[in-house]
Amino acid sequence: MHLHKFEKIWLIFGIGSLLVFLTVLGVSAFYLGNQPPSCLATIDPEKVDTTAPFNEPGLKKVEGKEWDYELVFVASAFNYTPGEVQIPKGAKVKVIATTKDVIHGFEVAGTNVNMMLEPGYISELVYTFNKTGEFLILCNEYCGVGHHMMTSKIEVVE
Amino acid sequence: MLNQLANTKVDRRDGKLAMAHLYVAFIALAIGGLAGLLQVLVRSGKLELPAGIGYYQILTVHGVVLGLVLTTFFIIGFMVSSVSKTAGTFTARQRTLGWIGFWLKTIGTAMAAVMILLNEATVLFTFYAPLQAHFLFYLGLTLVIVGTWFDSAAIYMKYGQWKKANPGQPSPLLTFMTVITLIMWDVATLGVATTVLFQLLPWSLGLVDTVNIGVSRALFWYFGHPLVYFWLLPAYMAWYVVIPKVIGGKMFSDSLARMSFILLLLFSIPVGFHHQLLEPGIDPAWKFLQVVLTFLVVIPSLMTAFSLFATFESFGRSKGAKGLFGWVKKLPWGDARFTVPFIGMLAFIPGGAGGIVNASHQMNQVVHNTIWVTGHFHLTVATAVLLTYFGVAYWLIPHLTGRIFTKKMNKLALIQGITWAIGMTFMSGAMHAAGLLGAPRRSSFSDYGGAAQAAEWVPYQIAQAVGGSILFLSIIIMLYIVVNLAFFAPKGDQEFPVGEVADNAEKTPMVFDNWKLWVGITACLILFAYTLPLIDLIQNAPPGAKGFKFW
Numbered sequence: 159m160h161l162h163k164f165e166k167i168w169l170i171f172g173i174g175s176l177l178v179f180l181t182v183l184g185v186s187a188f189y190l191g192n193q194p195p196s197c198l199a200t201i202d203p204e205k206v207d208t209t210a211p212f213n214e215p216g217l218k219k220v221e222g223k224e225w226d227y228e229l230v231f232v233a234s235a236f237n238y239t240p241g242e243v244q245i246p247k248g249a250k251v252k253v254i255a256t257t258k259d260v261i262h263g264f265e266v267a268g269t270n271v272n273m274m275l276e277p278g279y280i281s282e283l284v285y286t287f288n289k290t291g292e293f294l295i296l297c298n299e300y301c302g303v304g305h306h307m308m309t310s311k312i313e314v315v316e
Numbered sequence: 317m318l319n320q321l322a323n324t325k326v327d328r329r330d331g332k333l334a335m336a337h338l339y340v341a342f343i344a345l346a347i348g349g350l351a352g353l354l355q356v357l358v359r360s361g362k363l364e365l366p367a368g369i370g371y372y373q374i375l376t377v378h379g380v381v382l383g384l385v386l387t388t389f390f391i392i393g394f395m396v397s398s399v400s401k402t403a404g405t406f407t408a409r410q411r412t413l414g415w416i417g418f419w420l421k422t423i424g425t426a427m428a429a430v431m432i433l434l435n436e437a438t439v440l441f442t443f444y445a446p447l448q449a450h451f452l453f454y455l456g457l458t459l460v461i462v463g464t465w466f467d468s469a470a471i472y473m474k475y476g477q478w479k480k481a482n483p484g485q486p487s488p489l490l491t492f493m494t495v496i497t498l499i500m501w502d503v504a505t506l507g508v509a510t511t512v513l514f515q516l517l518p519w520s521l522g523l524v525d526t527v528n529i530g531v532s533r534a535l536f537w538y539f540g541h542p543l544v545y546f547w548l549l550p551a552y553m554a555w556y557v558v559i560p561k562v563i564g565g566k567m568f569s570d571s572l573a574r575m576s577f578i579l580l581l582l583f584s585i586p587v588g589f590h591h592q593l594l595e596p597g598i599d600p601a602w603k604f605l606q607v608v609l610t611f612l613v614v615i616p617s618l619m620t621a622f623s624l625f626a627t628f629e630s631f632g633r634s635k636g637a638k639g640l641f642g643w644v645k646k647l648p649w650g651d652a653r654f655t656v657p658f659i660g661m662l663a664f665i666p667g668g669a670g671g672i673v674n675a676s677h678q679m680n681q682v683v684h685n686t687i688w689v690t691g692h693f694h695l696t697v698a699t700a701v702l703l704t705y706f707g708v709a710y711w712l713i714p715h716l717t718g719r720i721f722t723k724k725m726n727k728l729a730l731i732q733g734i735t736w737a738i739g740m741t742f743m744s745g746a747m748h749a750a751g752l753l754g755a756p757r758r759s760s761f762s763d764y765g766g767a768a769q770a771a772e773w774v775p776y777q778i779a780q781a782v783g784g785s786i787l788f789l790s791i792i793i794m795l796y797i798v799v800n801l802a803f804f805a806p807k808g809d810q811e812f813p814v815g816e817v818a819d820n821a822e823k824t825p826m827v828f829d830n831w832k833l834w835v836g837i838t839a840c841l842i843l844f845a846y847t848l849p850l851i852d853l854i855q856n857a858p859p860g861a862k863g864f865k866f867w
Binding site: 165168201260273278279281293297299301302304 | 375595603604608626685759859864866
């Protein structure tokens with residue numbers, strides 16, 4: 159099939175840009191480790207409160223891991239536990255969260271912490287909190303009539 | 317594409333079937349548009365809905381009625397007309413199948429609508445389990461899907477009949493594009509039909525206690541992304557075939573148009589995981605694979621853009637345009653059948669770029685489920701696609717009802733397109749900006765306990781309300797035009813514009829009509845992208861989820 163000369167140039171340029179773009183994404187994902195929150199661990203959604211680490215939500219210092227703290231959150235209609243948490247500035251934190259009922263979102267506005275919480279699954283993401291201030295946690299996946307009331311707060315302190 | 321039927325009218329009986337679809341589509345526009353207006357007003361923080369009506373209830377109405385009903389009915393109406401026009405009148409049997417499809421879809425829509433109005437199905441357009449709607453809601457949506465299978469059957473039969481009567485010839489382009497679009501749709505709807513029939517219906521009826529959430533979401537999104545291409549491809553049909561004729565030029569190339577539709581078929585289905593990038597339960601390597609497949613859709617989109625602008629430019633130059641961009645002035649800007657879809661094409665440029673951001677492995681993290689996404693699909697489906705449908709309606713409705721699109725209506729249609737562009741610039745622009753700051757989608761107004769970050773979003777939400785109100789005005793103008801074209805415009809002959817190929821274009825290769833090949837490759841790609849992750853989601857499934865009714 160014949161392609162017009164300009165169309166060839168246009169497509170070569172387009173496909174070339176696409177390859178560059180995909181390479182950047184790929185290197186970032188597989189070499190730098192910037193993967194989406196894809197933790198493959200599961201949990202019984204009805205036994206969240208009695209299963210570690212969700213039996214003790216909140217911030218915990220850990221030793222000998224690639225991160226300094228673990229921050230455990232339990233979501234349910236329509237609140238997060240804990241309702242507020244303080245994190246020291248510069249802390250490398252693994253956020254670990256799950257839900258007891260329906261699907262919820264877990265977004266820390268103003269950061270790249272953003273993930274889906276689904277019943278039966280554990281979601282994890284590592285993030286370093288380098289800026290002080292208050293960060294709003296909110297549910298960004300519709301979960302029912304109180305969806306827009308569902309919130310928590312992270313305070314990053316010196 | 318030599319077309320002996322170039323000057324014939326669509327058969328009255330087929331026209332009636334198509335018009336039935338268009339009526340439902342525009343009633344949906346009226347209802348969904350009103351729901352949209354109420355939403356932007358509530359979200360601005362300045363309005364509370366009168367007692368009894370929930371924000372999320374009208375949000376469900378808005379999504380279902382515009383995302384599913386308006387689009388599906390309009391598309392099938394357009395397809396029935398296009399096939400009848402280019403491949404010949406339907407047989408009585410095919411038309412009966414079409415009517416069965418129409419009534420199944422309509423009854424299904426009514427069932428779902430009643431359940432939403434009774435507040436038994438406030439689960440939004442995506443109905444994510446374990447929020448559990450009334451079983452009649454799921455059954456209604458199933459009927460809508462099954463109805464489209466009847467429509468497909470009628471159109472496939474017509475296509476087969478044409479092939480038999482014209483051996484060795486490439487099929488009429490509009491018919492070919494319709495068939496591709498429907499194959500994609502039918503393959504994709506298998507996913508949503510499977511989750512609804514085997515998971516959600518038994519569960520909402522109480523026959524089983526729990527649902528495997530991972531599987532239900534994978535099946536939903538296996539359908540959910542092709543769905544957006546099901547909206548887009550009929551717009552591409554109009555861009556490739558109708559618009560060149562409307563401006564009085566020729567199509568750039570028949571073969572390239574077919575090629576890009578084939579590529580869209582191949583690359584639109586095995587990509588659903590890019591909607592699930594931020595979910596647990598799926599290995600990141602599979603997510604990345606589907607991100608790559610998603611981006612391949614960029615190629616046919618670039619081909620389409622080239623083809624369209626090549627058509628515009630060669631038309632302008634044939635009218636004696638000089639200089640690099642002189643041809644722009646020669647385009648028929650006073651003709652709403654061209655200008656309104658053209659605004660849509662322009663909106664598709666930022667819309668498509670935003671789509672690349674959404675589908676990116678890491679950038680998705682920033683915008684996922686923020687109102688940025690809402691801004692994105694209000695540019696793509698609610699502007700690029702919808703304005704093209706409106707542009708089609710301006711000639712299709714009078715063509716089918718034996719009336720004409722008068723100068724006065726043309727003027728009004730131009731105003732409609734321009735108000736839409738202005739309203740959407742405000743609304744979608746504000747949505748994109750607020751989304752980058754973190755404002756969530758699908759949320760009622762909230763100050764999140766007086767959080768400083770949430771206070772930053774308020775001005776944008778007011779801008780959304782301003783834009784949404786202008787859009788509602790545009791919808792009213794559109795509805796006025798539709799009623800005029802269907803019932804009041806003067807009698808006459810309105811052309812069904814079908815473009816012809818440029819004289820120097822090459823013969824269309826027959827390989828494009830080789831369905832075993834294309835469906836086979838599609839199936840392989842889907843198996844490649846989905847088999848292992850689905851097995852994984854089933855084998856390593858957590859205990860199932862019970863149903864909840866939180867509204």
